[in-house]
Amino acid sequence: MSFISSIESVGEYALLMKKVLTLPDRMSEFLKEFMKGVFFLGVNSIWIVVIISFFIGAVIVMQIGLNIDSPMLPRFTVGAVSREIILLEFSSTIMCLILAGKVGSNVASEIGTMRITEQIDALDIMGVNSANYLILPKIASFVAFMPVLVVFSMFMGLIGGYIICHVLGVPSVDTYVYGIQAFFRESLIWYSIAKSMMFGFIIASVAAYFGYNAKGGALEVGQASTNSVVINSVLILVWDLVFTQLALG
């Protein structure tokens, strides 16, 4: 992608968002689509969040437990460090990278298929603001459901660690439980939720942009889906860096 076409894409994205971020033509239809979005993008993602968070949480505790083996550090450090990793980065950033694959490709391919089968043209000809009708409920529902996914992820990550402490005993369960409570700051949870909601906006809107501008046939829809995952991943990482500096730096 050349520099000029990248700049053009940013402009196109901004113009698309201008069309998206307006009041819906019919609030009842918006709410219907919003609820569909909550189910298909949010509720349907819980299982993958639960499974991945559980295992990664367990592995984080296991790795830290095995590698921090210094008499200078108390054993509860394993729980405290694991908690910080899960709360600050894993449950928001890494989980959103995974969701960029699942939800992003879903949104891009759904809207892309509608584009190439002229369903979006049909909406436009009816006088419906197709960008607003199709994209706004997806963005709104995903952003709204994101805190639920993040909290699920945090909880399951910590549970994964708890279970591995039970199995391996490194550290002991009591030490781990003490560690995850030590020096705890509630504000970190809110920081993580706020960050993930921004990622939610990025994932849904960028994926929708690629789908909405898909041209051609099935191959191009596949490309749009792939591009959305790649660009979303890069944007999430860049935004993570910027937001961390702004919020905690």
Next chain:
Amino acid sequence: MIEVKNLRQEFDGEVVLNNINATFQNGMVNMIIGRSGSGKTVLLKCLVGLITPTSGEIRYDGKNFIGLKSRELSRLRRNLGMLFQGAALFDSRTVLENVMFPLDMFSRKNKRERKKRAEFCLERVELLDAANLYPSEISGGMKKRAAIARAIALNPKYLFCDEPNSGLDPKTSQLIDELIYDLTKDFSMTTIVVSHDMNSVINIGDKVIFINEGVKEWEGNKSQVMGTNNEKLNDFVFASDLFKKIKEAGEGK
């Protein structure tokens, strides 16, 4: 009535439509015919505003469609119905929900009345039995009929059809043609049909416009098509063996 004045469309410097002038009358089926790639679908997309022309005017009852603000454009578009080549039904909705969609978006009637109107439209295209099926569960001809029902749900003044018979068998094609013709007369709509099917032209074309390489080559009615002296139109019409034989039989009499 729709008037097209000096319409020109270029894509990356390549001229696709050049100086098109035409008038499409109320209550008539206006056919735009031409070879594949001649620019007829581009003309249709310009007419409905899916493509903004490079220059020229498109007037709906005297009002220039090009350059309208999005709110005015949206209001005008509620008077348009369109049948797409692939029907363009919404996959996630049943046939009835597809037909109800424009009503749900724009009608002020209550849900029971909206449903009644949708059922009336489906009955008109003889598809009420398939109301609860999804587009993936019905045939190509049924999809086209469902798309017609959706297009007429808001009682539009203008109906646009892009290759309504593509992919259909001759019998179903004839049924679709007759349906378009009857609806045009019943609801006094301005109907514009893009096609390269000469059977349709002979069946329902009140007015025929022939586009060749982006230029309006000929204009007339269905009875004049067969006897025209225009060489390019003759090449197009009598490219089919059937029509060649009909012509030869006519000349033999």
